[in-house]
Amino acid sequence: MVLEVRKPRPLWEILFSTHHTDIGLLYIIFSITLFFLGGALAISIRTELFLPGAQLFDDSNTFHRVFTVHGTTMLFLWVIPFAAGIGNYLIPIMVRYKDMAWPKLNAVAFWMLPVGAALVWLGFADTGWTAYPPYSILRAPGPAAEMWIFGLKILGISSILGAINFVVTILRMKHPDLPMMKLPLFTWAILSTSLILLMSMPTFTAALIMLYTDRLGVSGFFNPAMGGDPIAYQHLFWFTFHPEVYVFVIPAIGVIYEIIPKFSRKPIFSYTSGITAFILLTIVSFASWAHHMFATGMSFSEKTVFMIGTLAAVPASAMHIFNWIATMWGGRIRFRAPIAFVVGGIILFFLAGAGGVVNSAMPLDFLTHDSYWVVGHMHLFLMGIITFAFVGFIFYLFPLITGRMYNERAAMVQFWLMFIGVSLVFITQHLLGLYGMPRRVFDYVPVEPLITMNQISTVGAYILLVAMGIFLFNLIKSAGWGKPANMEDPFGIQEKYYDYRRREPHH
Amino acid sequence: MGHGTLEWVYVGVVVAVLIYIGADAWNVERFLDDAPEEAEVVKVTGQQWFWTFEHEDGRRELGELHLVKDVPYRFEVTSLDVIHSFNTPDFATMIDAVPGRINSIWYVPDQAGEFLIQCREYCGFSHYQMRAKLFVEEPPGGAEQGAQVTNASATTTNDLIPPLGAAAVAS
Ligand code: HEM
């Protein structure tokens, strides 16, 4: 299981492998790389907004392309592939099977990613990651928009294939002696995620084809001039992507369940409540999609229904938070980097959830919708809990993958910089939204307090940049030259670590 | 308290808070959803990248909108090309301008002055400067015209956002 950096295998052996740990490694390296690339775009966005007026880009067009590719990259090329990567590493171990159910399908699902990524990055479309028509069908310049559509199509199919593989591996390949109710909560997380993905993603892949034929002019699903309705697209889009936000967050929740009990040296407070909350989230995630559309002119009763559906998702998330805190309560916590990131993530999760409740209260949504508030809200999730949990887990898996230890002090410095940075960037953006700053703008009215707040937000982004520099350096240096890890108990917490010896011959 | 009880109490509290928020939101929105009968209608049209306004008496304005203080207005909003969003931050109102549809929203401007109207849905090249100026004027000949009108719409949510107001328009 250990990737012997000291005794390396030829690269092609990893690239052409179908073994789950190799695919997992490819997913993880790919997603971290794209995370850094997407981060570079984010820095350029914040640099542009540091002062009013054009700063970095000559005109708004480049800026629009940058935020489109940034959003698409972070969601589809960082969060989803990283979750697939750790799932690949751990699910076969946790269900005690030799590999994923369909190793070749697994490799195919991975290798679709670079293709999709290339289309998105070479096209550099300007539609926004939501690609709302009629803009995306009538005005967005080609071939960038077409490349975005096909890129997303490929990424969508890749995640569907991955999800099928996970569901079958967990449900069918599980060791017969291992009952469902003994599987680690991480397995339940990946199972819920995969089920949500399977139920929601096909809708969007269909909508993408409709977008494409609309662009060709052979259909008019979303084109009002041809009798279509642009709002129909938004329903299809959010029917996929509201559930999808849980596809993003549930793996992070699963990761937190892996880390907290180990570093608190205490069993999970309530295993069954964790499972209940996963099942609840899987179901109610489908009941709230139109809360993204309150301002499109929905009727009062529609808005009411979707507000209730949205609020219904909150207790399940609250149960997870309760479970984590109760697990840590009274534990002998060993405060190493993995749990530091997790605790930071939980704090940001709480703030983000509170902001979400504000969004869902109908009258208040008209303040927050399409303003910078929403940008702050979604990033407290995506950068807050999700990225924090994932970075913590990268450190936790580091000995398993490399056989070496990362530098603990650098990781803690990175943690504090990230925590401060994220708070500065995204909490400030909530306020910017309340002051009326729309999202996706290249420039803003040069008045106070907009200028100062944008500057705070940008300074926060630069702090994140420093943190990411430390992260990258730590990863590379420690993978090559780090202290060899004690593989029985790399963190000195007297807790069982993953079985690193388990290595089947490569197919 | 055992495992179960503590958690049930906690979930109960969360649910109670959510029900309270939901009920309150429902109550406010119910009131905000329907414009008063006597509201004056202004037709608002968004296009890449400017706003036009048409008053009931046929007056048309481009990039500027003149309203009278304390009169309720209902805006019928649509678009001629892509989706825009008609947003007046100082009066806490926004509604999407969707081609092929007419959406409406209403408010009572309860302060005189200059305010900012902006587009809040990404609509392409000049989205960021798709703005218009809103001028709210004192009613001519005293306040008799709209004085008896409740201006609850503007005050319920308006306290929450700090005004950008004239400074933003001037720039
Ligand atoms: C407590 C649970 C949550 C609630 C109540 C909630 C509520 C909302 C609401 C009502 C909106 C629409 C805001 C608007 O556009 O006016 C929204 C937007 C958004 N939320 Fe959440 N949310 C929750 C959890 C999450 C999670 C877990 C994620 C991601 C992991 C997430 C990601 C997003 C994103 C990406 C958007 C913006 C989408 C866009 O317009 O581009 N939310 N949320």
Ligand SMILES: [Cu+2]
């Ligand atoms: Cu949502």
Ligand SMILES: [Cu+2]
């Ligand atoms: Cu716009």
